Amino acid sequence: MHTISLNNQILLGVVAGALLGFWFTALEQQSAITQSGLYIAKLVGTLFTDLLRMILIPLVFTSIVVGVANLRTHRQMNRVWQVALIFFTSTMMLALILGLTSANLLQPGGELQIAMFQDAMQGFQATQMSLPDFFAQFLRSLFQNPIAALAQSNVLAVVLFALLLGIALVVGGERYRNILTLMQEFLELILMLVGWIMRLAPLGIMALVLQLIATQDAGLLSTMIKFVGIVLGTTLLHGLVVLPMILYLTTGMTPLKFWLGAREALITAFATSSSAATLPVTLRCAEQHLHVKRDVAGFVIPLGATMNMDGTALYEAVAALFIANLVGIELSFSQQLIVFVTAMLAAIGAPGIPSAGMVTMVVVLQSVGLPVEAIAILLPVDRILDTFRTAVNVEGDMVGSLVVQHWINKDKLGK
Numbered sequence: 001m002h003t004i005s006l007n008n009q010i011l012l013g014v015v016a017g018a019l020l021g022f023w024f025t026a027l028e029q030q031s032a033i034t035q036s037g038l039y040i041a042k043l044v045g046t047l048f049t050d051l052l053r054m055i056l057i058p059l060v061f062t063s064i065v066v067g068v069a070n071l072r073t074h075r076q077m078n079r080v081w082q083v084a085l086i087f088f089t090s091t092m093m094l095a096l097i098l099g100l101t102s103a104n105l106l107q108p109g110g111e112l113q114i115a116m117f118q119d120a121m122q123g124f125q126a127t128q129m130s131l132p133d134f135f136a137q138f139l140r141s142l143f144q145n146p147i148a149a150l151a152q153s154n155v156l157a158v159v160l161f162a163l164l165l166g167i168a169l170v171v172g173g174e175r176y177r178n179i180l181t182l183m184q185e186f187l188e189l190i191l192m193l194v195g196w197i198m199r200l201a202p203l204g205i206m207a208l209v210l211q212l213i214a215t216q217d218a219g220l221l222s223t224m225i226k227f228v229g230i231v232l233g234t235t236l237l238h239g240l241v242v243l244p245m246i247l248y249l250t251t252g253m254t255p256l257k258f259w260l261g262a263r264e265a266l267i268t269a270f271a272t273s274s275s276a277a278t279l280p281v282t283l284r285c286a287e288q289h290l291h292v293k294r295d296v297a298g299f300v301i302p303l304g305a306t307m308n309m310d311g312t313a314l315y316e317a318v319a320a321l322f323i324a325n326l327v328g329i330e331l332s333f334s335q336q337l338i339v340f341v342t343a344m345l346a347a348i349g350a351p352g353i354p355s356a357g358m359v360t361m362v363v364v365l366q367s368v369g370l371p372v373e374a375i376a377i378l379l380p381v382d383r384i385l386d387t388f389r390t391a392v393n394v395e396g397d398m399v400g401s402l403v404v405q406h407w408i409n410k411d412k413l414g415k
Helices: 007-024 032-073 078-105 114-122 132-142 146-151 155-198 203-212 219-222 225-251 255-272 275-289 294-307 311-327 333-349 354-369 374-415
Strands: none
Touching: 007 032, 007 203, 007 219, 007 255, 007 333, 032 155, 032 203, 032 255, 032 294, 078 225, 078 294, 078 311, 078 333, 078 374, 132 155, 132 275, 146 155, 155 275, 155 294, 203 255, 203 374, 225 255, 225 294, 225 311, 255 294, 255 374, 275 294, 275 374, 311 333, 311 354, 311 374, 354 374
16 A cells, blocks of 8 residues: 655645634634634644654754764864855855845835834833843853753754764764764664654644644734735745755755755744754755765754754844834944844844744844834734744755765865
């Protein structure tokens, strides 16, 4: 008997979730069917994301330790670092240029009045945070007690500790060979758990998509349609044109081949709105479907999930210009340059959780003197936009791993 592949099961789950979501939207919000359906969807969706988060930290820790140790052994570590950082920085800069250019040309928010959103802003309290405070907090989050970082799921601190431990294992040489072997075996066990959890993916993603569609406020979406359209349009342009073009020009891989291999991770990112929760699936897709070597994927992808945020950077830049138009402030070129740099740094420091961009948005607005309370205007539409920008963030991580692998192989052939 022919069984349906997991990829196709996930696609069916997305379609079923969307159809059920639209059906619940058509029903009375307070009806027993809607209430019960949303309750069950919340339970199933939460279970799936919690399972992914459960294995996230052990997976990040072991994959980076093993990846770094093996790359250092092959004398490739420096090259991987260089290419990965150049790629992450370049694509984020392209995303920001795309976002700022479209926002300047189309002027979202210019036709709206801030008074329309006064009620939402009054009930919103934003935590004030200056740029120096943000940097101080960011640096504190890097260097933590590793046990506390593991317990609190601080991905950035875990990544840094795993990097140092991987390098120490290489410097120690044969003396610590047993520890490296243990880490490799532990990584294999974690990947086995990922395979088990992925069997629940069709149901979990169906539940998350159902919730997303059934809980959207259509009235507010129509009020802010221009802003939503610009963010979605530029995010999709970056994800469907810019990143695939970089991949094709660098490696020769066609966009279709990439999307077929990456779709499990892209759909999971869209449904969960969390690049961190999607990380186990991203690694699985990169290694099994896109054939990135485990050492390269295990280093580049967890690093990308913490600092490569093209979609988030683009969103924060467009949102800053939208709020400036809304309050009637015209940002000069130098102010937009500040938005460019701050959005990039804030995106790097953004945690890989749903609506993480809203956490760092405060820093971007304060950098050019815009009212922080205006974030309240973005909150109702943020959830739907977050799904797309997370998918693009995750796409960037996978494209990055393929580009890094290509340059490593090219270096080998050149020697």
